[in-house]
Amino acid sequence: MPFFAPGDDPGASFLELLRRTGSEPFAGFAQVPSAEGGFGALESSHATTVLAVRSSDGVVVAGDRRATSGNLISHRDMRKVFPADSYSAVAIAGAAGPAVQMVRLFQLQLEYYEKIEGKPLSLEGKANQLAEMLRAHLPQAMRGLPVVPIFAGFDPADRRGRLFQYDVTGGRYEEQDYATAGSGSLHAGTVLKLGFRDDLSEPDALALSVQALWHAADEDSATGGPDPVRGIYPVLAAISSEGFRQLSDTESGEVFASLQADLSGGGSSGGGSGGAARSGSVGGDPDSAGGSRSEVSP
Amino acid sequence: MSMPGMYVSPEQLMQDRADYARKGIARGRSLVTLEYGDGIALVAENASATLRKVSEIYDRIAFGGVGRYIEFDQLRIAGVRHAELKGYQYSRSDVEARSLANQYAQMLGQFFTHELKPLEVEIVVVEVGIGDEANQLYRIQYDGTVMDEEAYCCIGGDADAVRERVAEGYDPELDADAAIRLARAALAGPEREIAAPDLEVALLESNVEDAAHRRRCFRRLDDAEVEVALGDSAERPDEV
Numbered sequence: 331m332p333f334f335a336p337g338d339d340p341g342a343s344f345l346e347l348l349r350r351t352g353s354e355p356f357a358g359f360a361q362v363p364s365a366e367g368g369f370g371a372l373e374s375s376h377a378t379t380v381l382a383v384r385s386s387d388g389v390v391v392a393g394d395r396r397a398t399s400g401n402l403i404s405h406r407d408m409r410k411v412f413p414a415d416s417y418s419a420v421a422i423a424g425a426a427g428p429a430v431q432m433v434r435l436f437q438l439q440l441e442y443y444e445k446i447e448g449k450p451l452s453l454e455g456k457a458n459q460l461a462e463m464l465r466a467h468l469p470q471a472m473r474g475l476p477v478v479p480i481f482a483g484f485d486p487a488d489r490r491g492r493l494f495q496y497d498v499t500g501g502r503y504e505e506q507d508y509a510t511a512g513s514g515s516l517h518a519g520t521v522l523k524l525g526f527r528d529d530l531s532e533p534d535a536l537a538l539s540v541q542a543l544w545h546a547a548d549e550d551s552a553t554g555g556p557d558p559v560r561g562i563y564p565v566l567a568a569i570s571s572e573g574f575r576q577l578s579d580t581e582s583g584e585v586f587a588s589l590q591a592d593l594s595g596g597g598s599s600g601g602g603s604g605g606a607a608r609s610g611s612v613g614g615d616p617d618s619a620g621g622s623r624s625e626v627s628p
Numbered sequence: 629m630s631m632p633g634m635y636v637s638p639e640q641l642m643q644d645r646a647d648y649a650r651k652g653i654a655r656g657r658s659l660v661t662l663e664y665g666d667g668i669a670l671v672a673e674n675a676s677a678t679l680r681k682v683s684e685i686y687d688r689i690a691f692g693g694v695g696r697y698i699e700f701d702q703l704r705i706a707g708v709r710h711a712e713l714k715g716y717q718y719s720r721s722d723v724e725a726r727s728l729a730n731q732y733a734q735m736l737g738q739f740f741t742h743e744l745k746p747l748e749v750e751i752v753v754v755e756v757g758i759g760d761e762a763n764q765l766y767r768i769q770y771d772g773t774v775m776d777e778e779a780y781c782c783i784g785g786d787a788d789a790v791r792e793r794v795a796e797g798y799d800p801e802l803d804a805d806a807a808i809r810l811a812r813a814a815l816a817g818p819e820r821e822i823a824a825p826d827l828e829v830a831l832l833e834s835n836v837e838d839a840a841h842r843r844r845c846f847r848r849l850d851d852a853e854v855e856v857a858l859g860d861s862a863e864r865p866d867e868v
Contacts, residue, residue, distance in 0.1 A: 331707070331709075331735055347709055438715075442708070448678075448683075
């Protein structure tokens with residue numbers, strides 16, 4: 331049982347506790363020599379389009395289910411949207427292995443803090459914790475294993491939804507309306523940019539998210555669309571003053587069905603407005619669809 | 629720690645330490661843990677709203693401590709750390725109260741025999757069973773003695789008297805509110821009343837509707853919820 335002298339106590343940080351008890355949480359790849367062209371050359375799994383949209387009730391978070399290794403699909407039902415705690419969610423893009431591990435550590439850290447201190451971290455504090463983890467992960471990102479999360483939650487102090495975008499260096503950027511990450515983020519971001527209104531209700535925000543994911547999947551080979559044959563649909567979650575709620579596959583399927591009805595009614599619009607650069611995009615090159623892809627698979 | 633030129637028999641040494649620890653524990657108020665129909669209730673007499681005697685350790689495990697606050701709070705934190713590290717290294721289902729109770733016993737035993745002064749605390753570690761699993765209640769004393777209790781368990785200065793009063797009114801089919809009322813009556817005794825703000829109440833609930841989404845069974849009741857559970861709120865004029 332871990333017991334520390336006063337002054338030597340790791341406090342409410344679970345990462346620090348792990349270090350003190352001999353397991354460095356981010357040491358996994360630090361000793362591995364860099365492969366030619368980084369780990370990207372080893373074709374590790376890369377996760378793809380995730381997004382968050384502010385609604386009048388809080389915030390909506392969504393993500394597709396496809397994971398790819400090079401040009402192969404490695405998982406069809408991968409989960410990229412997770413509850414961080416009862417009032418927040420984290421969505422991930424980038425290298426799947428380290429990303430999932432980071433989410434796990436993040437969830438543990440939030441719960442651990444709450445138990446040690448007797449009250450939860452503020453939403454801002456949670457967002458900063460995730461930034462700190464990304465900074466610790468930077469050596470791995472430099473070796474070709476980037477993790478780019480989105481963090482979103484209901485802030486009980488402000489009584490509203492808030493969302494945060496990150497870069498691989500641990501840069502933390504609060505967005506007011508929506509945030510996207512992953513190889514399909516350019517297309518998803520464009521749809522969100524055009525469809526966002528200040529007073530979106532939760533169902534409207536969910537419908538807009540689904541539309542954005544659909545267009546991202548339509549243009550980006552590394553983003554998976556709805557799969558009614560297998561009953562696999564993108565993960566949709568809504569966070570409000572009531573807390574985190576993930577929609578069941580049936581509910582997600584219904585949101586997609588209404589989108590499908592709209593799309594087939596209005597003809598195939600394609601939605602490939604790739605020329606519109608999204609403000610705050612990490613991808614940069616608005617002229618080539620391939621430009622945004624380099625965000626996650628260098 | 630023996631001083632040169634003086635001899636104290638081991639019996640005397642241990643006796644002195646035990647007396648010292650018991651005196652420290654007897655100064656504090658007691659804590660009752662009891663199983664009810666759908667879980668386990670932990671009820672402590674505690675005038676402070678922030679310095680807690682009852683806390684969450686892990687998904688289905690709770691902790692209660694009496695005696696010196698700083699000492700049992702250190703034990704609580706050590707327990708959270710033990711549980712979280714174990715759950716991280718293995719799986720959440722591998723974290724259980726029995727192993728935690730043994731760890732606490734070792735630590736308290738170590739303090740009792742090897743440190744200058746024993747810890748002046750008594751603690752309970754309880755785990756709620758889901759489905760067919762039985763609940764687990766462990767009581768651990770200042771010297772590391774572990775007791776595996778059934779149905780209810782009382783710790784603190786007045787533990788024996790409180791235990792008798794719980795035994796008189798106990799029924800395993802009690803609902804949560806009745807369990808809290810019984811605990812209050814047992815803690816107070818026949819000669820005084822304990823008001824809701826002076827009670828600290830938490831439940832480990834086994835009947836959470838959606839276990840997959842609510843794995844954390846621990847729920848702390850705030851003052852208003854305690855008043856409702858005790859049936860005191862009807863007496864408040866502003867609520868009528």
